Amino acid sequence: xxxxxxxxxxxxxxxxxxxxxxxxxxxxxxxxxxxxxxxxxxxxxxxxxxxxxxxxxxxxxxxxxxxxxxxxxxxxxxxxxxxxxxxxxxxxxxxxxxxxxxxxxxxxxxxxxxxxxxxxxxxxxxxxxxxxxxxxxxxxxxxxxxxxxxxxxxxxxxxxxxxxxxxxxxxxxxxxxxxxxxxxxxxxxxxxxxxxxxxxxxxxxxxxxxxxxxxxxxxxxxxxxxxxxxxxxxxxxxxxxxxxxxxxxxxxxxxxxxxxxxxxxxxxxxxxxxxxxxxxxxxxxxxxxxxxxxxxxxxxxxxxxxxxxxxxxxxxxxxxxxxxxxxxxxxxxxxxxxxxxxxxxxxxxxxxxxxxxxxxxxxxxxxxxxxxxxxxxxxxxxxxxxxxxxxxxxxxxxxxxxxxxxxxxxxxxxxxxxxxxxxxxxxxxxxxxxxxxxxxxxxxxxxxxxxxxxxxxxxxxxxxxxxxxxxxxxxxxxxxxxxxxxxxxxxxxxxxxxxxxxxxxxxxxxxxxxxxxxxxxxxxxxxxxxxxxxxxxxxxxxx
Amino acid sequence: xxxxxxxxxxxxxxxxxxxxxxxxxxxxxxxxxxxxxxxxxxxxxxxxxxxxxxxxxxxxxxxxxxxxxxxxxxxxxxxxxxxxxxxxxxxxxxxxxxxxxxxxxxxxxxxxxxxxxxxxxxxxxxxxxxxxxxxxxxxxxx
Numbered sequence: 001x002x003x004x005x006x007x008x009x010x011x012x013x014x015x016x017x018x019x020x021x022x023x024x025x026x027x028x029x030x031x032x033x034x035x036x037x038x039x040x041x042x043x044x045x046x047x048x049x050x051x052x053x054x055x056x057x058x059x060x061x062x063x064x065x066x067x068x069x070x071x072x073x074x075x076x077x078x079x080x081x082x083x084x085x086x087x088x089x090x091x092x093x094x095x096x097x098x099x100x101x102x103x104x105x106x107x108x109x110x111x112x113x114x115x116x117x118x119x120x121x122x123x124x125x126x127x128x129x130x131x132x133x134x135x136x137x138x139x140x141x142x143x144x145x146x147x148x149x150x151x152x153x154x155x156x157x158x159x160x161x162x163x164x165x166x167x168x169x170x171x172x173x174x175x176x177x178x179x180x181x182x183x184x185x186x187x188x189x190x191x192x193x194x195x196x197x198x199x200x201x202x203x204x205x206x207x208x209x210x211x212x213x214x215x216x217x218x219x220x221x222x223x224x225x226x227x228x229x230x231x232x233x234x235x236x237x238x239x240x241x242x243x244x245x246x247x248x249x250x251x252x253x254x255x256x257x258x259x260x261x262x263x264x265x266x267x268x269x270x271x272x273x274x275x276x277x278x279x280x281x282x283x284x285x286x287x288x289x290x291x292x293x294x295x296x297x298x299x300x301x302x303x304x305x306x307x308x309x310x311x312x313x314x315x316x317x318x319x320x321x322x323x324x325x326x327x328x329x330x331x332x333x334x335x336x337x338x339x340x341x342x343x344x345x346x347x348x349x350x351x352x353x354x355x356x357x358x359x360x361x362x363x364x365x366x367x368x369x370x371x372x373x374x375x376x377x378x379x380x381x382x383x384x385x386x387x388x389x390x391x392x393x394x395x396x397x398x399x400x401x402x403x404x405x406x407x408x409x410x411x412x413x414x415x416x417x418x419x420x421x422x423x424x425x426x427x428x429x430x431x432x433x434x435x436x437x438x439x440x441x442x443x444x445x446x447x448x449x450x451x452x453x454x455x456x457x458x459x460x461x462x463x464x465x466x467x468x469x470x471x472x473x474x475x476x477x478x479x480x481x482x483x484x485x486x487x488x489x490x491x492x493x494x495x496x497x498x499x500x501x502x503x504x505x506x507x508x509x510x511x512x513x514x515x516x517x518x519x520x521x522x523x524x525x526x527x528x529x530x531x532x533x534x535x536x537x538x539x540x541x542x543x
Numbered sequence: 544x545x546x547x548x549x550x551x552x553x554x555x556x557x558x559x560x561x562x563x564x565x566x567x568x569x570x571x572x573x574x575x576x577x578x579x580x581x582x583x584x585x586x587x588x589x590x591x592x593x594x595x596x597x598x599x600x601x602x603x604x605x606x607x608x609x610x611x612x613x614x615x616x617x618x619x620x621x622x623x624x625x626x627x628x629x630x631x632x633x634x635x636x637x638x639x640x641x642x643x644x645x646x647x648x649x650x651x652x653x654x655x656x657x658x659x660x661x662x663x664x665x666x667x668x669x670x671x672x673x674x675x676x677x678x679x680x681x682x683x684x685x
Binding site (some may be wrong): 008 | 579580582603604605606607609610611613617631633634636637638640641653656659663664665666667668669670671677678679680681682683685
């Protein structure tokens with residue numbers, strides 16, 4: 001994985017010093033809260049319902065064991081002994097004191113980590129495929145391109161006061177594991193005439209007005225990767241709406257301007273930027289790629305796995321993914337135990353994950369946008385040992401991509417924007433479907449819960465989505481069906497009137513009953529929904 | 544003008560800046576002011592005769608002026624570009640990188656704080672309107 005050189009390290013230390021100075025000026029009254037707010041936001045510090053929340057960047061979701069141990073240390077020393085892995089492959093801490101924040105950033109900097117641009121109206125941490133460098137189906141490892149964009153976008157002088165936040169995702173396989181087209185800019189690395197380039201999408205997003213990003217350019221040569229991004233950002237910075245923060249994302253600009261006119265503007269700006277020396281020298285991409293070369297895989301390993309332990313076989317079938325290298329596998333640690341809080345991990349669990357990554361996965365782990373942790377490079381012969389350690393720690397939920405592998409935002413338990421709680425609903429649904437055989441019978445089923453229309457829980461992209469709203473002072477939950485954040489991207493549709501907290505759990509069960517009754521061979525829930533349509537489900541819900 | 548912080552060797556321009564519309568109408572002015580969101584590219588035919596382009600910031604969070612300044616520099620403008628309005632200490636380093644070379648903030652900046660803010664970053668990651676070499680050029684001896 002990427003390793004800082006002296007330049008990167010100095011940039012992070014400088015940021016720590018700058019933020020310490022800003023906090024001091026705030027405490028001394030030289031900065032008003034209004035003036036301080038965008039500064040703390042650009043350092044990942046939010047003021048939530050009960051305390052400050054600090055969001056730490058995990059670039060493209062990749063961590064080594066030392067970094068994971070530091071995350072555990074921060075949870076233990078500065079928070080309530082846990083952290084929350086997010087849908088942007090980051091981690092956030094919910095109980096931070098303002099005066100501790102500079103020290104936390106200083107601790108993070110010692111392991112090449114930071115909270116730069118994890119919030120605020122700037123280019124956020126860049127996300128990627130959690131199986132990058134390990135998946136059998138990828139064209140190239142997308143992370144070197146993400147790293148190049150990370151550097152370019154860090155402390156960007158022109159794009160630090162955008163109309164609104166700006167999120168990139170970079171992938172390099174046809175299977176989309178990063179909800180790429182639901183980002184402000186989505187990039188798929190592709191091949192054309194033997195050369196690698198970037199397919200650019202722009203104007204996707206969730207939130208109040210979900211949009212699937214249209215194709216902006218089919219192929220941008222790697223040499224122009226950065227200047228093309230610069231052109232899009234400049235068009236957005238100049239023309240994106242600033243009169244209404246709910247209409248300020250690039251998706252609204254692309255929609256209101258029309259994709260064709262938007263592309264025209266971008267191409268004109270891109271043409272102007274040629275010759276402005278925006279892109280990195282070719283040697284820089286090569287230097288970065290050097291950090292993402294395959295680890296020293298052993299050859300001649302067996303692909304046989306002893307399945308005689310039935311509980312292990314269940315976990316194996318559900319949580320282990322195909323690796324590009326014979327004898328290896330990708331193992332996923334579920335952060336979705338029945339009754340738990342989706343995405344939360346205690347410091348002890350983080351340390352266990354760090355130990356497993358160090359011992360079994362070439363010192364690497366990944367955060368997924370669905371809030372789980374990946375051990376990307378595991379020998380198949382070690383899977384049983386890993387599983388046993390997870391079982392001992394009660395950390396071996398075999399539910400990846402099943403109905404209890406729920407994405408949920410923090411909701412009204414933490415968030416100052418929320419209208420309704422998300423976590424208790426996730427817990428009740430997981431409880432209702434707690435029998436793993438029943439979950440497996442329902443197959444791949446992506447259930448996503450947001451506690452307000454800002455959609456941090458990705459409900460628009462759920463095969464089943466749940467949206468919490470406030471209805472005359474009580475929490476009410478709308479049900480949505482048919483969304484997908486994958487390569488078959490689609491936006492979920494609302495079924496009809498909402499439900500109360502217990503009612504929504506019943507409603508989820510009813511739609512899964514419809515699926516079981518209607519499905520044809522091999523169909524997932526989503527496929528059956530797309531074939532039979534909404535009405536059949538509505539009948540069961542409201543009939 | 545008491546609040547003016549200037550990073551140029553030439554004499555400060557005396558003529559008051561006219562509005563963009565006023566400038567496009569009479570156009571013998573040598574100083575013009577762009578409000579948030581006014582299109583800097585409308586000035587491109589006249590850059591030779593302009594000595595000062597003032598860019599207004601009605602609110603520090605409105606970042607359109609950063610693009611305006613950079614576009615002017617990318618088209619070779621070497622007169623003064625002044626940031627006026629809600630201009631704060633924590634913005635001026637970015638503004639310098641985008642081509643601003645004078646600041647006329649509504650609330651005076653503490654000169655010590657300003658000096659510290661401008662001196663803070665030894666390196667930068669990306670090319671902008673100043674002549675600083677991005678880190679990726681330094682890495683490869685460029």
